[in-house]
Structures are given as C-alpha cells and as structure tokens.
Amino acid sequence: MAKEKTYRIVTRGKNGELRxxxxxxxxxxxxxHxxxxxxDCSTDLTLRGMPVFRGLIGPMPEGKGVVRYETPEVFESLTKEWGATGSGRKSRRRVSG
Structure with a gap:
C-alpha cells in the first residue's frame, strides 16, 4: 500500500515567524479547514485530486510525499521574498540587424 501524503500547513506566528x-x-x-x-489543473500530476481548502493557498509540492498549504499572508510574503532574490543571472538582449 502506498504511503499517504503528509499535509503541511504553513502560517505566521504572532512574532512574525513561520510556523x-x-x-x-x-x-x-x-x-x-x-x-x-x-x-484538477496542477502541472504537477501528483497534486491532481488533492483537496483545496477555504482560506489556504495550495496544494503545492514540497519534497517527496509532502503537500504544502499556506495562508494567503505567508504565500504573499514568501513570493515577494522569492521574487526579490533573483537568479543571479543577467539576461542578454540580442540586437537584430
């Protein structure tokens, strides 16, 4: 029998720490919840059929066998942090001519 998935709920604590x-x-x-x-539309096929909960963003994959859900506030702040870090690569524009 296949192991069930672990459901991880990520919230923000009173001091601002991730929980x-x-x-x-x-x-x-x-x-x-x-x-x-x-x-029914995830590009990660292992997430298809996973529940969607009111007040949580997800499902998202997080390692093997872990399905992650986040509060909207956590999702927004982590997305902003992720976007601000950049990839360290510079894009090159080609000049057509």
Whole structure:
C-alpha cells in the first residue's frame, strides 16, 4: 500500500515567524479547514485530486510525499521574498540587424 501524503500547513506566528505543522491524514486538516474543491489543473500530476481548502493557498509540492498549504499572508510574503532574490543571472538582449 502506498504511503499517504503528509499535509503541511504553513502560517505566521504572532512574532512574525513561520510556523509549519504536519498532518499525516487529510481528516485532521478537514477538522480545521473547509474543503471547497479538488485540484484538477496542477502541472504537477501528483497534486491532481488533492483537496483545496477555504482560506489556504495550495496544494503545492514540497519534497517527496509532502503537500504544502499556506495562508494567503505567508504565500504573499514568501513570493515577494522569492521574487526579490533573483537568479543571479543577467539576461542578454540580442540586437537584430
């Protein structure tokens, strides 16, 4: 039998620190969050059919067997940080002529 996925919920604590809590079963997450659908369009095929919860962004892959969900505030702040770091590569423009 295949191992179930681990559901990781990432929130922000009162001091601003990131807090991640793992759940081994979807039922534990369903006790705290309302499922509003299922993912049917992810480019990561392992996420298709995973639940979508009200008030959380996700599902997102995070390592083997871990499905990550984030609060909108965490998603926004981490996306801004990720975008600000850049890749360290400079793009080159070709001059047509």
């Amino acid at each position: 991640a809590r793992d759940y081994e079963h979807q039922d534990a997450v369903l006790r705290m 309302t499922q509003i659908g299922i993912d």
